Amino acid sequence: MDASRIKRQLKRLYVYQRYVHGSLVGGLIIALFVLVLVHTAAAVFMAPQLLLSAQAGPGFYIVTGTTGLILVFLVVFLAGAFAGDISGGGAQLFLSQPLSREAYVAAWMIAVLATPTLLYLLSFTLPLLILDPALLGAVGVTGTGLLAVEVVEVGALLSLIAVASKSRAAVVVLGLFLELLLPWVLLVPFIVLVSVPGVGQRLTWAVTAYLVLFPSKYTLFATAPTGPPLTPTQLAAAGLAVAALYAALTLLYARYRLEVK
């Protein structure tokens, strides 16, 4: 592929992602309103506790864990809108010419994955920085960062499901199952097996796989006797690698197998 063709494709991607964002910006801004209000109010009321060495830590993570649900719903429903666009005729209209399948899917993936996650991180970090920059250092970004990585991973998987199934309902149901139910269901065997003598040590690989798929559950294993098998940075890197794999599969599927009617 020559340079001019890549440039042309990127230009088309830019133009189409503007269109996609234009149609989604209203919903994103409404969600942002709620996120900023909650994060700022929490920061104002919890600032003293955050800076006290003895009390810093979990308080703010309860808030971000709750607002993280808004991010999860946002990504799931945007992925549903993506599937709806493929099945509802939008894809047919834009793919007729001159947009390539990869550019079409990539534009939607930016809207489904990158934008909501970026807005969530901004709604969390900027109020803290505005209030007092020291607060961001006290809160840290481990919990929120891992939540963002998990949402990107699930969003990338949902994009693949959206492209393959073209069903809005399937994407929404699977998305809610993957984020709200499956992580907790998978915890049950760990809770049961960890007390069985000799089995606890052999669970390391299973715990690693679980944490790579659901990095935000890192804190659940932080107090385990052996500790979590990976550091937060390693988990984030592994999670992003899995998300990149899903994204690549989505683009490959779009290029060779995507049919629009």
Next chain:
Amino acid sequence: MLRSIGASLVVIGLLTAAVLAVLGGRGTPFSVSTPPVSWSIDALPNGSLIAVAYTETPLEVPVIEGYSFKLQVHMQPSIRYMSFTSPPGGGAVGPAPARIVEGRIYLLKWRDALAARALFDEGRWEELISMAREKRIAAAELRMEKSRLSPPTLAASLPLSPGRYGYVLLLRLNATAKKRGGFTAYSIFSAGDVVTLNAVVSPTPGQYVRALDVAGLGAIILLLDYYANREEYLEGRLARLLRRLQGRRGREARR
């Protein structure tokens, strides 16, 4: 994406400034924490009863822009206590009520508070009182506060600058010790959390400037996006206008 980011920065900046103005505009006070407190009640050599409270953990006051802190005491004017007399003829007496005739809170540096705690544990009350008077950073007397909505309370307030503190709360009661042979010990029957650390938020100009900086950055991004894609914005406006016109025509046709 640029438009979304620009609009988001404007929303974040303006909304954060608005939340700061609403929550902190009038210096909103709120309770931060109630440090664990130990209480004891005992008789001085002259027979008068005193109640003493001290902090078990240091009271930490952090440095945060726009925040000031106060140590706040609020308690009922009467206190209930029990007295236990060891055999012969012992047993618990009470709970007996006593009025607080005098109350003071002494703020100490944490290392002095630790020394005060040792005196407290040994029951060396007079030394504790003189030490608290001598080493105090600040002190406040409990005064009666009357309110139409709640019963009168004894209250005191001490402004705090950042650091680590401890305090001693000293109450002189109107009851006197009645020794009935043997050793008599007393305990507070009900005191509750009477000492709290309160924060007062008063946003600074610096916080508003930072919030408006974020909003301004978003506005610049939106402006740049507008000038780079003016046709798109114009098309959007025309499309909205067209939809509105079509809607009006449709309504007129139905009439």
